[in-house]
Amino acid sequence: MRIIFLTIDGNHAAALHAAAARIKTEHGVEVHAACYDAASLRDESGWQRLERDLKGAAFVFGARLFGEEYVRPLERLLGAASCPVLVITSNPALIRMTRIGKFSLAPQAEESGGMLRQWVKKLRPQGGAGEARRQLAVLRNLSKVLKLIPGKARDLYTYIVAHQYWTNSSPENVYRLVCLLIEAYVPGYKGKLPVLDPVTYPDQALIHPDAPAPFATLEEYQKWRRSLRGNKRVGEQGSVGILAMRTVALSGNTAHLDALVRSLEARGIEARMAYATGLDMRPAITTFFQSHAHGKAKKGAPTTNGHAATVDLLVNASGFALVGGPAESRPADARAALGALDVGYLAPVPLAFQRVEDWRRDWAGLTPVQAALSVAVPELEGAADPLVYGGPTAAGDGFVPATAEVELLAGRIARRLALRRTPNHAKRLALVLFSFPPNLGNLGTAAYLDVFRSLHKLLVALKEEGYQVEVPEDAEALRNLVVGGNALAHGADANVAATFPVEHYMRLFPSYTEIEPCWGRAPGELLNDGRRFRILGRQLGNIFIGVQPPFGYERDPMRMLMARDAAPNHAFAAFYTWLHHTFDAHAVVHIGTHGALEFMPGKQVGLGADDWPSRLIGELPNFYLYSVNNPSEAAIAKRRSAATLVSYLVPPLQQAGLYKGLRQLKDSIDAYRQRPDPGMLDVIREQSAKLGMQQVNATLQHGVGEAHATLEVAPDTYLAALSHELLQIEERMIPAGLHVFGQPPEPVEMVDLLSLTATFHQFPLRGALVTFPELIARSLGLEYAALRERLTTDLEAQAAWQRIEGLGKDAIRRFVEGGPFHVPGLHHRDLDPLADFLGDLLNRLSSDNELTGLLHGLEGGFVTPSPSNDIVRDPSVVPTGRNVYSLDPARAPTAQAVEKAERLTNELLARAVADTGAPPESVAVVLWGSDNLKSDCEGVAQVLALMGARPVPDELGNISDVTLIPLIELGRPRVDVVVTVSGIFRDLLGHQMRLIDKAARLAACADEPLEGNAVRRHALATAAELGLPLEEAATRVFANAPGSYGAHINHMVESGSWEDDEQLSETFLSRKGFTMGKGGEWNDSRPLLEKALANVQVTFQNVDSFEVGISDIDTYYESLGGVTKSIEHLRGERPSILVSDAVSTGANRVGSLDQMVRLETRAKLLNPKWYEAMLSHGYEGAREIEARLNNTYGWSATTNAVEGWVYQGVAETYALDDEMRERLAKLNPHAAAGMVRRLLEANGRGFWDADEATIERLRTLYEDLEDQLEGIGVAQA
Template identity: 30%
Template structure:
């Protein structure tokens, strides 16, 4: 039996290795917590150590194993007493604990390892070298904190050091009095009763004991300037049951209007799914204290490190807290001394303004509240300034029917919606999508309000958009847009954030400020309408995508600048956790999850395919019994299928015999028939129709874990959504709830109507994601070997942020497994702590050279996963293996320095702060001349490298090398609630890769992964998937009937599908003539459908005809019938 050596690498190895160069001391104290370091330093400065020398070191500088080894050897092994306090427990510094314990035992040096919280860790006690009594007493003193206890702790450490030196007066704690304790929680200062509003401010007891509460006091002062008196309440931990009880008593006795929380993590314990802060039933704003300097934060587009993002944003979101802004930064008070929190006035102002906005709601009656409801105007195809029919776009939501439902709801609850009969959805669509724009603010008023913005913002506006009078929305001295006011409810279509000629590219532009009309609109909502709350209806608008940080915004970030302190309620589709997180973190929004559209099986919408299936069944019955009849049927089936284009769609090969072709056709027809498609759109606040069919779909995905009340949960979605919106407008807390795709088995997201949260990114990829990804990897590798006759050598994977959150990182796990690596998890927390290289003898196949093209959202949210994949790349690149088995290592062998860094680049994406692929606007406006034009745009927009020392470095040559080398390009769709023709965005990514390869003279296999049923993943050629969706959904009478029920928005969805087909035809090197023919027959040349489109949404009607005519002109479609060319105006 042979034992195989397995190489495991920790993420800590990616930290910077440094030699601190510290001289030894009698006492060395190490902790991650600045509060510990500050408190101990104060005790030492007060003389508690006597003659003993003391060194205080922050563990965050000792993460890399090499740093630890150097410090142990050069500093700790020559010291006399070592104390390590570990916030988070042993797993946060495992290598250091194990190495230090071994060394101290060997050298007989007193070592105390204590936990950083109240939970004892027997492993730390076992690895310590001092007596148990001394260890327990030292732990108690450090936990109690405060000047006297810290002085006693230092004296105890000094005694241990003297004992090591043979001193007879060593104090081991046996005769020391017990710690003097400050209560674990309590009120530091009560609110000023003269102020009209009240806030509860919750902060850490340890900060109080360390004298590090300047930001808390500054927050109290800032809140007071906003008319809010603040109770300052300290806690050791919100998870501690004693503290939690004291917090509940405090909030019950003096209920606040809003809570500002300055503690980290989630407060929900294992034994309860509620937090003590829930007692008040008010919004909880999470104030941020980044663990970096202000300068480091200012230079970051992400805003927070992965650890700060997890502890201060992601985990608090589990409790329903609303991310705020930084109220302080870490700054060194003197060289070599621990850093203190220094208040950040602009962030304090942001938090206070938001607190005031939420606190005021509960003091207003519904009739007095002014509500603004904003609908997005998603950028689609523009035709010489004509509309695109996409006004009010919201993923999966009929926004105008939802607006009508919300108006009805508000009127029933006593909101002032005027005295007239409320308009129906068709009227609202006309008024907000097609009626002329009307004035909303005079130019003079806007210029006065503009003067209140920071000079930096005004200068940026002027540099980009010149004077306000030059904005195209200005007519006769006033700014105009489509809007409607009913009583105290104002509804409007969100203005274009940039030029009408470049709407798509400007949607996520990180550098260009919004134009004057856009700025004026939000200033009008705040100062003209004086809205008490804003409802942004549906996924998603542009406000949260304006230039600014991904999290922890500055006062100059445009989303913060424009929204101000206005409470934002954002109905958001429940299956999109990534973009919902962006809205929460950039706007401080309550993202109220709404249900996805109902789904149904596609069936055979075309009677001819149904007849084919009947003939196949007849053939199966005749086969073996009546061979002559079977042969006749087989020939007829194949003839009909060929005429319908189904043989090509099914992937028939030239050398296949008739039986193989028939089997492939049968499988394809079943694949189309089983396709899950939408049955209309969701209406916010209404229960999903056909709930029984949807419940069955979810139950099949859940399997044995199906909740017995799934049908009830579905029925309750409508009422829960309405309740969530009303609770938010009432100034109450909207309970938190998970996000995910219901049809992928996520029954826990039901009922909807809760404030969405997502998972801790540090746990990605999860163990279950790796298990499921292994199935996809096996399918991909075996299929490639079977189809190509050789092992897969190189692949490019399109990796998105939202899908990573939905699946727990299945796509990233797939990439790691293909390379022959797998994640390693922390046994206690489940977080990923590194990677393991699978030995070749176990892998039993060649490693695949994997390149990732990451989305902007993935880049912003998953810094740790980028580091993890980079670590895997470097580990594989360093292995000495047969070149045929390790193409990555073979390609970089012998290279050093900068050349090796460039050669190992395997993570590419858009420039820092940018989103998309760089070709979206070209697709929207037909601004391209041939597929190569689009490919070059994709290459130019994807050429920034990430990972290691490459944080956003442009390298066009490196990307082109990876594209040229690729055998396969893969995009994965992880749920059935959307499909490949959902929008042109998927074509810009998946098709963009294909166009990029074509522009470089390469034709790799372009694959579409389907993991909507993760236990049985499917791989199809992207062109085949497009054909399947065109036949099964886009031209399916059942789907079209569902869209017709939704009028304007249904017509818009049809137009989006046609635009997506055109985008794939433009990018993927395959012909889609048959698919365009099907669209023409079902949508353009059908008299009833044509009338519906022309009546419900004339712009969408024109956009569809424009796309079809363009496809002809660009030779993307050669119509089967001459009637198409005659019917479509070539100049449309």
């Protein structure tokens, strides 16, 4: 007979086969035991084998079955099976497949009467969050009354007792379970096999590979350890608590765990390993890792209720959440327990869904399901370091250790224990700075952060905490020490703090041989003199401030396309080798968002010891200061460089306001509104022309269509549109300078931020939920939504809007200054909820937790987790100084995201019609990880909505599938959507990629009229032309190859290393032309990408941030600009380029890229409020100004969306103004020269038609600035 076991992992395969052999030996019964786990069902052949086996199976038992890609196929197969089926602790859909004898958990099954009916009703799955906990509680309660179950309910008894066998699943209990199932449900075997009660074990216990049995108490375990002879060193280097799954520990399938224990003990570390139930491991922590004696805890381990940690580090080795296991996630409960324990928390990964051999070959690393369960969910609890350390193999039934990874993990644990146990005065820290693009003017780059002021503040704090450090007088002195020093003598970009002999590098880093195929023989070309590497930075006592070497391929973007020999350069590897082995750092702190370490080649997630980020960071504890509003890149840093993150604030947002000619134009419009005078229209015409604002998005409705409004035809409509453009500039939120780590903004600086937050969130008012502006509007007898709709066409509506805004801001300003929160016409009761909200947010924004968070991590304490998002969207991200996480990808897109996406999709299509005259057949959408993580995957929902599809949740509330909306319900044709995703989206949201891909395939195969389904129409044409199956021709999600990031167009534009548009297009198509197949394999699919893009009329991207605009970072023009340039090259014409704006003033969020460039330029680059705030940060502020110009230039290179007045305005503001140019040159001469050089390049490439006198003046200025840089002259006016 054949018995089939189905589980997520193969933990019990060996026990099952041993049970079958024992039954044959002892009872002469031939049993063929087949164990199918997730790894064996990764491809179609595995499913085919299972389907064949089910046809002849005598019984099927299933447990711990989750994950949509397994649940739905199993639901179909088990529904068709003719044998008895028993499923426990799984997805409700599979539990409902249970049918043994007369007992069934199917919804339509008949129930016995009385008490039995009530029991069956409780056992029947209900679905929803918490279902696994409910099921477990019901089964435990019923287990207590097993003896009361009457004989006629024998099947119910079997179901309950089967759970007891499984939760105590030692090899003996697996044998007893198989005997029970055969004896009870396989015809002809009644009485032929023994039916024995389950052997029970403690719910949680301590275990050890040398121990004879589990220990129920810490005292028993310690007594046993004292009885051992030898190995007296164990514990001298500290103690680590290790958590394992109870079912794994009892199964005896623990070779991977045993190897970790032995490796730690060899290092003198006590490895105190406990098992716990899969749904909640907290009891094991309380019982075995915390002291129950009241008293003072050791430093770095504060007590909660007197329970101090008795271990120095906690390692959750189960592969699942600390609380919730594989069934569900309860991160808040886990965070509370971890905060009470207050030690570092690691969560390495044992493979459950793939074999070790498959994982090593897989460029992606973990499967999407395992990445979600074993990485994303533990991150919500505060976990770090998801290094794979073991798993099943194709050769056998059991788990095996991944030897190199176990040693690396043990080394990292040892280093973390040393960090916790070493006195501060003896600790050596490496603080790593970035310089990108690599040149002198960019040293100390980090998003939103004043790096040198932050560094200086950190050094002062370290000294106060007892670290041995020499603190310079101020930030400028510190910068000079790092940037200056002996740099000129060495021809380097920074002070050379040390040299590192090449022979030492080759001895200490044997992996250098794998760098040589990519970069040549060691030492290569960068940062060395042929004999020694130059280590840039400055050592100040025990603190080393280092400069991370460059990527090395900035001028060769295709170098790391997809080659297996892609590698960091020798200088990069030498830098981290020196930190590890020569400087002997106790920890590394990477300063700001972000560097290059985490983007080095290797697996996407679930790294091994031979992936380059792992080789480089090695065993060093890694802390990373990270911007609080960047969840996607933060997750990459966590997962690929084993980092514990410490968040920092972005600068406070403030309204841009109006200035110079913009203010004069606004005053003229207001004057005309109050007293219409035809003569004033001439003034307005002249002022708007001078500002480049004469072409506004104003239209007049006619019976037969639309015509552009003008001052002559429709002055009121025209002026309303012009005034609205000014309103958008005035109310645009811009960052006020840069943030200093550990220095909260002053309350008065946060008025605009608090006002915007109060606009974005709703508060209770007499049974309804309203925003603050809506509340004020009601008090004035106005309808806020109606005002918003009329903003672009009605001057009176704009005046009322600004009155509402002014009343709200005045009330918040008084409140921030310590006064009462009051708005005329509103009762205080109506304002109380908002006042409480604003007061709490203000307190948290003002909290100085950043330095304390980092210092606590360096003491070996638990760095409290927090979400990562824009403050406006999610105020819970403050206080900062915490270990940020993103979201649970299994639950996105959320219902709210879908609702918002549908509204925006309608706006997008309407705007596309207005721009092109017809609904688009095909739209190219750019998806980033960050925007989607912050919006619960609203961008993903937009793509689905365009195709006419919607996400479908499963029984546990996870988004598991998609379905097509019938065309008659959709009310429009399906739009073909070509999606290019960032490398980070690929890494973090693989499940969402699959949802989009499935939607496209469903649409392509739908039996619908071709005129109503562009996806099918285009896929059929591609299939015929390329000779592909229809489903493959419908591929619509494109990305970088695994381990590769970015289109690298930004590198080409920045360096000027491109000759024509075709070169930019070629780079984008080559780097973004990869697709993921059904089995998770990656393919070079550039021909498919080209065919799909050739149909596109509109390109689109969400600019879904309150803090980052399209000119703030280069990746916007790299991605949206790159795909646009590629389409232009393929089609011969530029598509319409649209963006959505999260902070748009008005009813519509979707506008043209050209409009957005104009808005960003006026609100930031040419705005004195913005650039003076930047210049207050000196060297780094000047660099930020240059970066905005470079990014604006990038839009010219990729889309030609920048008008000439922009460059003229920049030239007049920064270069041709003598006073401003001299300020820039004094603060950062490299930035000043770079800006002039960029203006000349813009003219040279035809993006700006400047007059000859201006160009000649700029050339002279550039020569003077270059002379100043070379030290042979000074800049002259």
